[in-house]
Amino acid sequence: xxxCSGHLPETKLLVxxxxxxxxHPLHRASVRMLDDLILGMAGAGGDGVVSAGESLLNxxxxxxxxxxxxxxxxxxxxxxxxxxxxxxxxxxxLNPGGALDVMVAxxxxxxxxxxxxxxxxxxxxxxxxxxxGPPPDTLKARGVIPKEMVSVPINELTKKSAGSDKAKTSVVxxxxxxxxxxxxxxxxxxxxxxxxxxxxGLLEANxxxxxxxxxxxxxxxxxxxxxxxxxxxxxxxKLLCDGNDMCAAGALFAxxxxxxxxxxxxxxxxxxTLSKEIWKYGGAVLxxxxxxxxxxxxxxASFAGRKSMTATSGPGMDLKTEILGLATIxxxxxxxxxxxxxxxxxxxxxxxxxxxxxxxxxxxxxxxLRPVLxxxxxxxxxxxxxxxxxxxxxxxxxxxxxxxxxxxxxxxxVDQIDTSRFSLVERKVPTEAELAEKPYARFALTESGxxxxxxxxxKGGTYLAAGIEHNEKGDPTSGGVMHAKMNDKRFxxxxxxxxxxxxxxxxxxxxxxxxxxxWGSTAGVAREAFLxxxxxxxxxxxxxxxxxxxxxxxxxxxxxxxxxxxxLVELSHQGQLYRLLxxxxxxxxGLRSLCRSGANPFQPTELVTRLIELRGLPS
Amino acid sequence: xxxxxxQAKDYKSELKPIWCPGCGDFGVLQGLYRxxxxxxxxxxxxxxxxxxxxxSRIPGYTTAYGFNTVHGRSLPIAQGVKLSNPExxxxxxxxxxxxxxxxxxxxPHAVRRNMDLTYLVMDNQVYGLTKGxxxxxxxxxxxxxxxxxGSLEDPINxxxxxxxxxxxxxxxxxxxxxxxxxxxxxxxxxxxGFSFVNIQSPCVTFGEExxxxxxxxxxxxxxxxxxxxxxxxLAAMDLAxxxxxxxxxxxxxxxxxxxxxxxxxxxxxxxxxxxxxxxRDRVLDAYLQK
Numbered sequence: 001x002x003x004c005s006g007h008l009p010e011t012k013l014l015v016x017x018x019x020x021x022x023x024h025p026l027h028r029a030s031v032r033m034l035d036d037l038i039l040g041m042a043g044a045g046g047d048g049v050v051s052a053g054e055s056l057l058n059x060x061x062x063x064x065x066x067x068x069x070x071x072x073x074x075x076x077x078x079x080x081x082x083x084x085x086x087x088x089x090x091x092x093x094l095n096p097g098g099a100l101d102v103m104v105a106x107x108x109x110x111x112x113x114x115x116x117x118x119x120x121x122x123x124x125x126x127x128x129x130x131x132x133g134p135p136p137d138t139l140k141a142r143g144v145i146p147k148e149m150v151s152v153p154i155n156e157l158t159k160k161s162a163g164s165d166k167a168k169t170s171v172v173x174x175x176x177x178x179x180x181x182x183x184x185x186x187x188x189x190x191x192x193x194x195x196x197x198x199x200x201g202l203l204e205a206n207x208x209x210x211x212x213x214x215x216x217x218x219x220x221x222x223x224x225x226x227x228x229x230x231x232x233x234x235x236x237x238k239l240l241c242d243g244n245d246m247c248a249a250g251a252l253f254a255x256x257x258x259x260x261x262x263x264x265x266x267x268x269x270x271x272x273t274l275s276k277e278i279w280k281y282g283g284a285v286l287x288x289x290x291x292x293x294x295x296x297x298x299x300x301a302s303f304a305g306r307k308s309m310t311a312t313s314g315p316g317m318d319l320k321t322e323i324l325g326l327a328t329i330x331x332x333x334x335x336x337x338x339x340x341x342x343x344x345x346x347x348x349x350x351x352x353x354x355x356x357x358x359x360x361x362x363x364x365x366x367x368x369l370r371p372v373l374x375x376x377x378x379x380x381x382x383x384x385x386x387x388x389x390x391x392x393x394x395x396x397x398x399x400x401x402x403x404x405x406x407x408x409x410x411x412x413x414v415d416q417i418d419t420s421r422f423s424l425v426e427r428k429v430p431t432e433a434e435l436a437e438k439p440y441a442r443f444a445l446t447e448s449g450x451x452x453x454x455x456x457x458x459k460g461g462t463y464l465a466a467g468i469e470h471n472e473k474g475d476p477t478s479g480g481v482m483h484a485k486m487n488d489k490r491f492x493x494x495x496x497x498x499x500x501x502x503x504x505x506x507x508x509x510x511x512x513x514x515x516x517x518x519w520g521s522t523a524g525v526a527r528e529a530f531l532x533x534x535x536x537x538x539x540x541x542x543x544x545x546x547x548x549x550x551x552x553x554x555x556x557x558x559x560x561x562x563x564x565x566x567x568l569v570e571l572s573h574q575g576q577l578y579r580l581l582x583x584x585x586x587x588x589x590g591l592r593s594l595c596r597s598g599a600n601p602f603q604p605t606e607l608v609t610r611l612i613e614l615r616g617l618p619s
Numbered sequence: 620x621x622x623x624x625x626q627a628k629d630y631k632s633e634l635k636p637i638w639c640p641g642c643g644d645f646g647v648l649q650g651l652y653r654x655x656x657x658x659x660x661x662x663x664x665x666x667x668x669x670x671x672x673x674x675s676r677i678p679g680y681t682t683a684y685g686f687n688t689v690h691g692r693s694l695p696i697a698q699g700v701k702l703s704n705p706e707x708x709x710x711x712x713x714x715x716x717x718x719x720x721x722x723x724x725x726x727p728h729a730v731r732r733n734m735d736l737t738y739l740v741m742d743n744q745v746y747g748l749t750k751g752x753x754x755x756x757x758x759x760x761x762x763x764x765x766x767x768x769g770s771l772e773d774p775i776n777x778x779x780x781x782x783x784x785x786x787x788x789x790x791x792x793x794x795x796x797x798x799x800x801x802x803x804x805x806x807x808x809x810x811x812g813f814s815f816v817n818i819q820s821p822c823v824t825f826g827e828e829x830x831x832x833x834x835x836x837x838x839x840x841x842x843x844x845x846x847x848x849x850x851x852x853l854a855a856m857d858l859a860x861x862x863x864x865x866x867x868x869x870x871x872x873x874x875x876x877x878x879x880x881x882x883x884x885x886x887x888x889x890x891x892x893x894x895x896x897x898x899r900d901r902v903l904d905a906y907l908q909k
Contacts, residue, residue, distance in 0.1 A: 058908070061908050062908050237909075239903055239906040249905070253900065253903075258703050260699055277902075279888045279891075279892035280896035280897075281893075281899065283889075284702045289727075290725075292695070293692070293728070296688075296699065297698050297699030300686075300697060300699025300700040301700065301703040304700045304703035304704045304707070308699070322692075323689060325689075330686075382903070413908065416903070416907070417903055420900065456663070456664070456707050457704055457707060463685075465687070466679070467671070467687065467688060476679065476687075
């Protein structure tokens with residue numbers, strides 16, 4: 001091993017190796033105990049770093065750790081460079097984290113292609129393939145010298161142990177296990193599962209490679225040893241999935257019977273999962289000829305009385321806009337998932353951004369009040385999807401779920417969800433007896449604004465649904481008086497939504513002078529920043545809205561009351577929630593918009609620094 | 620006590636059509652009432668979906684469940700309805716602009732999915748609701764407000780399109796022959812799969828003289844009288860080439876061996892997959908770490 005270290009000179013390491021002290025590295029002094037470990041890996045397409053990341057995620061979560069993985073690829077459809085980040089923790093993982101504790105580079109060129117996604121710090125241990133040669137000057141140019149840089153003959157170890165270079169990542173997993181105390185039993189089980197059915201040879205080769213990696217690590221201790229703390233014993237079996245999985249599961253739980261859609265990154269997995277599952281529950285998926293037909297068929301299904309949904313991302317949302325308006329005026333329940341990516345136009349198809357909020361709230365012509373809900377992580381995507389169906393059914397309206405690429409595609413090990421705490425709402429359908437009693441008025445001007453909705457097949461409930469303005473019965477009208485009444489009805493019925501304080505999360509001292517507000521994937525960063533700031537002794541509070549539209553004025557005003565300084569953090573150039581709040585609430589001067597374009601997520605420490613800086617400014 | 624058989628008037632709503640006096644669509648509406656009465660499904664079991672245009676107002680004039688949607692999207696919306704409740708009788712209607720211009724992209728897909736839908740296009744070769752512009756079936760050279768110097772483009776041929784897409788039932792009708800049209804609509808609805816009837820329904824306000832009902836009466840040539848075999852797809856395509864010059868009425872093509880419909884295949888799949896269903900409150904178990 002060639003090692004460069006900021007702590008121990010090379011000669012000392014050599015000496016220690018020469019005298020061959022058979023001591024477990026962890027028994028030596030200054031082992032850095034970690035309850036949180038952030039790893040990165042980068043390599044060429046065929047190296048399998050993403051698959052290694054998944055193995056690590058599986059292994060750690062099966063041992064009871066909380067874990068989160070994000071992956072990133074070059075723009076090639078197959079091959080090309082790929083990378084992943086894995087964050088392991090004994091506590092709930094709130095976001096993918098900032099600078100890496102450990103980085104494994106299988107070659108330099110591919111590593112440098114992921115600059116922003118794989119940031120190093122002075123605390124990073126950088127492990128690299130010996131054959132790749134010493135770190136090029138590019139690393140120095142970045143101005144960060146990792147704590148320790150370790151070259152390992154990964155290729156050579158793989159060939160020696162496994163007989164080919166196919167098991168490279170098993171060596172890497174062994175190294176990580178040996179150096180950072182990630183339990184190898186879980187990794188071993190993962191290999192069994194992955195290769196068990198592919199013939200003895202392959203499994204055995206990978207097992208040997210893993211053992212070689214572990215052994216190598218033990219024989220070559222790090223200058224600054226680390227050990228990941230054991231998870232709490234009570235941690236049970238976890239769910240391992242991404243946000244798109246959770247959305248599909250939430251929809252099935254809510255009773256979705258129809259999905260119409262068109263493939264688009266990064267939402268397609270929802271359609272893929274439902275294409276496998278929905279039939280089991282008497283439903284159907286229609287992969288349509290375009291985005292318009294996707295939402296069109298879903299509106300048709302809702303007209304026919306079924307819970308239905310569509311899913312898309314930015315460009316698809318643009319195309320669906322006209323039919324969104326149709327669902328609004330015909331008062332048809334419908335759930336639309338928009339997994340946000342960078343925009344406008346094709347923009348950044350594989351990166352997260354929070355720049356579709358204004359579109360979600362306002363796209364389309366006419367006076368429209370459209371409910372918009374946003375999950376903040378993998379786990380709550382389930383709840384928010386169920387809520388979206390409930391809101392759609394109760395208020396007979398299209399509802400947009402505003403997810404984003406990070407939440408949708410990052411894989412997380414999360415605690416199991418107790419589904420018994422969710423209740424399901426069904427639309428108010430008139431009974432045949434009620435329909436026999438008096439002529440049916442589909443759009444009856446009720447006090448709540450909600451009128452019973454029939455569907456084809458129901459005797460006595462026939463009516464005309466239409467995009468054209470209608471009277472109470474549903475007959476077309478172009479009269480201004482009725483149009484005003486119907487607009488008022490469509491807005492009035494959503495009033496109760498604004499009082500749903502349970503669609504907000506608040507932490508900290510309610511009277512705190514400092515505050516953070518964040519939504520979507522940025523909320524996970526804000527949660528960690530809030531904990532950090534509190535730990536540093538700051539009197540701070542946090543507001544996370546799941547309901548973005550209609551704007552719950554009272555909730556925000558309550559939060560603003562004690563606020564001297566605050567940040568509304570979001571990943572968009574404009575700061576779209578900040579803009580929206582300014583339309584509907586009196587935003588205090590001390591609340592500032594902290595926003596920037598997508599594909600460049602915030603870091604918790606950065607938010608704390610910015611928040612503390614604010615205290616010098618006038619409030 | 621059995622209910623008396625349904626009559627054409629049972630499908631007629633109280634709404635008064637907005638169409639111009641003498642519009643061909645009045646005739647289409649009458650023909651549809653007759654066809655529905657002959658089939659006998661009660662109005663609440665009928666879903667009638669349309670797009671935007673003069674003819675797309677038609678669902679409101681029936682007592683069925685109607686959905687007058689947005690321009691060009693009636694077919695995907697109707698597919699969502701049919702898949703959600705295959706027991707319904709689903710009729711889709713609209714004009715030539717709605718179906719073959721703005722909605723043209725949906726047509727081949729509706730055809731290839733082969734749901735049991737009946738698609739009635741009221742083809743008048745002009746945009747009526749917006750007051751007389753070119754339509755996708757307007758003849759080349761036609762002078763309209765958007766082609767004051769004459770149209771420079773060839774019309775599309777709806778019949779040939781539908782046949783080429785593989786539609787199992789393709790017919791053409793005109794309200795000038797009311798009994799023939801009513802019978803064709805009925806035949807189309809009874810066909811177990813996607814069926815298409817191109818109805819030459821004249822626009823009295825913006826249409827050409829030779830496209831009016833009076834002209835149709837002298838021009839129309841029933842395919843039956845030509846000895847056409849409606850199971851001969853190639854012969855049908857050959858005859859369909861005369862769209863725009865000849866007014867053939869009747870069935871161009873009817874698949875003698877209709878394949879299973881999409882919804883029938885869905886039903887089979889649902890039945891087969893139902894066995895594998897987890898209880899709905901256990902859906903997350905699919906992601907449970909083993």
